[in-house]
Amino acid sequence: MALSKDFTNTIRALGNLSAELEIIKGLTFKTVIGLDRSFSTRKSASSRDLRTNATFNKGRLYLNENQVDNRLWENYFTFKKTFGKVDVNALLGYSYQSFGNSFSNIEMTNFRTSNLDLMINNYASVDVRAGNSIVPTNSGDTKDELQSYYTRVQMGISDKYLFTATVRVDGSTRFGGNNKYGVFPAFAFKWRLIDEDFIPKNIFTDLNLRLGYGITGNQEIPYFLYLPRERYADWDINNEGNLAGGGLDRVTNENRNLKWESTAQFNAAVDFGFWNNRVTGSLDYYHKTTNDLLSLTVFAQPAPAGNAFVFRNIDADIINSGVELSLNVVAVDKADFRWNVGGNMAYNKNLVKRLDGSFDTGAINGQGLTGAFAQRIAAGQPLYAFFLRNFGGFDANGNSIYPEGDRQQFSGRSPLPKVTMGLSNDFRYKNFDMNIFFTGQFGQYIYSNTENAFFTAGALAGGRNVITKVVGNGEGLLNAPDVSTRFLQKGDFVRLQNVTLGYNMNLNNKIISSLRFYLNGQNLFVITKYDGQDPEVSVNKQINGIPSAGIDYTAYPRARTFTFGVNARF
């Protein structure tokens, strides 16, 4: 018999309307209006027969309503004209976006029935007289707005030199006072070398040089943080049937100086094609510097009661630099057989520079691990650098040895991959087609909180099951499994991400113009030495809003999916 039921119902309306008008030749005006509204309700009932503290002999019903109201209005002029050898393409625009969200939640308990349908469709089955039977959990209504002014000028000279300059002025309700707006310029230059006489056309079929520099903004922080606000906290009927919460709480602390985080990026690239474009590709170097990092930080003590955290722009630089190479090779190009190989490989180096102090993150959970963490963000280290005890095996009593002391230190390991790659093979033989796609990541490490929490001799001593590698590894039953390099593993992997085999029917049919059958498999296998479920893992283990990366904690592995399909065109 079912002891719980959970219904969600969503209605969503999406709409886009645009009008375009040519004012004079070359000058057009376009306006776009977009709407995305949705309304969803959720009713989740648990029977009074369900033996949990929250439900047994009382039942629970949660009602939830959620409304999303997102709007867009964009207006822009475009201007195109050729002046002799110079092509000009200019754009001037304005856009407005709003993101509205409202919700309301209600909680009920003390039901006189265990009939789930009745609980959901006959609210009076709750025993209101029993006291603490129904509470408004809470409701809320927020709206964020973005407003942008932008212009872009593209100029092509003799089709050889292409200059682009862009300036955006973005404004957001998430920032206060004079900092609502950020100015984000970008410049790009493309030189079509292939059109130059000194490039041998017998070798190159395409050759471009690209240079670019630009600044982009980030405003991804929660709603309305720059002024101190108070709000009544959620009510809850706790497991014992008592009312909890409901107090007037400080939900934000004041920071009127909150402003846009920005990333400056320089890149230089070469696009090339050889032998009639049988080989094409590009080589791209980039250097990104992110500063004024938006982050939750501590409010220097003594601080107001309640929430002692405040969002700030941290004065630090996070640098990502690297090289990306992509290549596409047409290996075989015959009438009834074609083989195309596409690959990309990227090397990235991440470094935190110029940061005062440090931030601990990567919470490690488990018995005897209260307050434990595995990562520290500090200057001179990559983001989310692992900060661990150096594990040196077990002593005669089976206790952990830490040759460099029972203290955490930077391990020189990072959860961020150094090299990522993708390899795609496309085959076409007569009516058959096939795609085989591999992905891989190399150089990153994974901290297994799962093993730290559950797979130790101490866990075995506590009567819990462990994995085989715990048995006979020399660990004593009384050893404390502290956070150390013992639970850090290489995360390198190659995954067969996708295989598709298709067959196109030869048709001469007036009704069906094409018909294709295909068989698709996703995530078919992973080659890795990582002994957890899946090396491509990052469970959210943030501490005080500082994000973490590369920590595995009872994560579900990625699904392996097989699809058989038919595409028909009428």
Added chain:
Amino acid sequence: MKKYVLKLRVLMPLIFLLTIGCTDLEVDETDSVVVNTTGGNATTNVADLLASAYTDLGAFTDQANIYSLFQHVSDEMIPPTRGTDWGDNGVWRTLHAHNWDATHQFVRDSWNQLNQRAFKAVRILASSPTPAQAAEARFLRAFYMWNIMDLYGKVPYREANEGVEVNPRVLTRQEALNFIIADLEAALAGLPATAPTNPNPKATKAAANALLARVYLNKAVYTQPLENAAGPYTFNNADMDKVISYADAIAADGYALEDEYFKPFTNTANTDVILTSPEGSPENRWRMTLHYNNNPDGWNGFATLSEFYAKFDNNDERKSAPSPRALGQTFHGIKKGFLVGSQLNDNGQPITNTRQGIPLSFSPDVALAGAKTDAGIRVIKYHPADAGKYIILRYADVYLMKAEALFRKGSTAEAKTLIDNLRALRGLGALPGALTLQNILDERGRELYWEGIRRVDQVRFGTFDDVWQEKASTDSRRVLFPIPQQAMDSNPNLTQNPGY
């Protein structure tokens, strides 16, 4: 038709021009209230804020954080790691072994807890309190600031109207000392003189006098430069006279030693309890030490050291007392004082240690790491059957402070009389020979064990760096905790303590 098109050509761009600046990007707030901070962090409801400042004393009942910084670093308590239990990333072991650093979780969280609480009192004082409310807020501010000064050697201070953009100024230990004394003296005038009650949840003249006695007794420690925070200390006779007069003022209000040692920890009336935490039962105090298989079941954590246990004479009433419950009643199985050896349940039958399937017996020897589940002597002062409210200040401490002050100013005979009188009350004979500082420290340990004052005593008596079980001789800088790294990062006015 052509005209119409022309109009459209003009109209639509016009709409565009009109939309420019269509929003001022100000939030139209509807689901929360923006707090007006122009008047600082003042409140219009002083009574509620004061009540919550008292409620905040509940932080002292926690077995972690503030209590742990005063108690786990001492020779009275050990927090053994038992397999996967109580490892907690070394947070307990580093306290016992004195090798914590500025990122230690409890060092950080205690700083945050204490400073938040001190600031609440600052807000009350900035919110036009009545004279009586102001006196209570001053006492609470002094109490929280005393904790900060004692643990960290400096105290940051934020005015009520200073927002997040202001880096709080930092009081040196000497400045903080003067600030605390001034607050307490001002509070003393406005606080009520009340006879002992239990629970005693409000600040009284006795509470202010007790804290003043403590501050003056330790003044030699607090006036030492931070570079030589571990002493040697020079105790000033004038300060000792102050300790004695504050202690006498408390006695004049009717406070006195209780004959029955465990009575102050119960819910019955007594003459000993000066201040209790209004919220937070002392439940953590038995849960943190009792075994899983005891009734009530504990978290199987902390134990005392066999060296400390050996300081107790068998006649010492403080060593052990029977359960207040008769055989067969709930909690009969838990005695008061030290629990050592075989443990019996409420019906007098041996308890089985279910993890090992053997009879439960607490052994005196205990290791800091890799301890067995039944290792270590357990300690019960608050008994689950008759526990009162958690005690923040009590008279026995004041009484011993007076004896110590007398001794330190040279009135050794008077001091010995006080100590011997206390001993007589506890079933012990007078101390043989002349009274020594070691006698006083030992007597304080026997009377006040596990009450969260041992660190202060060991620092003042100069034994904090000594060797004891599962602890090597340690650096004298350890008499002060480091300023938490998080605090250093968030307030550039702070400087790190010497040696960290």
